[in-house]
Amino acid sequence: QLQLVESGGGLVQPGGSLRISCVVSGVTYGYYAIGWFRQAPGREREGISCIGYSINNSGEPYYADSVKGRFTISRDSAKNMVFLQMNNLKLEDTAVYYCAAGGSSCSGSVPNAVDAWGQGTLVTVSS
Numbered sequence: 001q002l003q004l005v006e007s008g009g010g011l012v013q014p015g016g017s018l019r020i021s022c023v024v025s026g027v028t029y030g031y032y033a034i035g036w037f038r039q040a041p042g043r044e045r046e047g048i049s050c051i052g053y054s055i056n057n058s059g060e061p062y063y064a065d066s067v068k069g070r071f072t073i074s075r076d077s078a079k080n081m082v083f084l085q086m087n088n089l090k091l092e093d094t095a096v097y098y099c100a101a102g103g104s105s106c107s108g109s110v111p112n113a114v115d116a117w118g119q120g121t122l123v124t125v126s127s
Contacts, residue, residue: 002026002116004099011037011122017087020121022099024080033103033111034075034082038095038123045098049084050075051056064109067093089125096120 008020022034035050048066051073052059061073070074072085098120103113 002032003102004116004118006097006099006118006121009097009123011126012089013127014089014125015093016089016125017085018089018123019083019085020097022118023100024082024083024099025126026116027080030116031104032101032112032115033106034073034112035106035109035111036071036073036082036084037098037100037110038093039098039111039120040092040095043095046095047108050106050109050111051075052105053077053081059110060106062106062109072115086123090124091125094123095127096122 004025005023013020033052037045037047039045048064050062070088075082088126099118100114102115103111
């Protein structure tokens with residue numbers, strides 16, 4: 001059974017940086033796409049970044065316009081881990097961040113299928 005656990009959330013000042021991680025378990029091989037989603041209070045969940053499977057971790061990343069140029073997604077398929085490096089954080093980036101896995105490729109900034117979600121990690125951007 002596919003399981004995901006996020007970590008690394010916290011409080012950061014505007015303009016600061018944070019890296020959040022996602023560990024995927026329950027699969028023998030990393031033949032899946034991974035996406036990062038976020039949900040701010042009172043708002044719908046938003047797909048912000050996705051990276052597909054590739055044997056040498058060279059899967060093309062995709063980003064929503066809201067984070068393009070500031071966030072970087074990467075994965076280490078050997079360790080079944082995915083990271084989201086977030087730079088130049090803004091107040092509006094405050095949200096619970098979720099990783100999700102499924103399918104094998106991305107449809108824009110989301111996986112083409114989602115089989116499992118993590119429990120989320122809270123990122124708060126505040127001065």
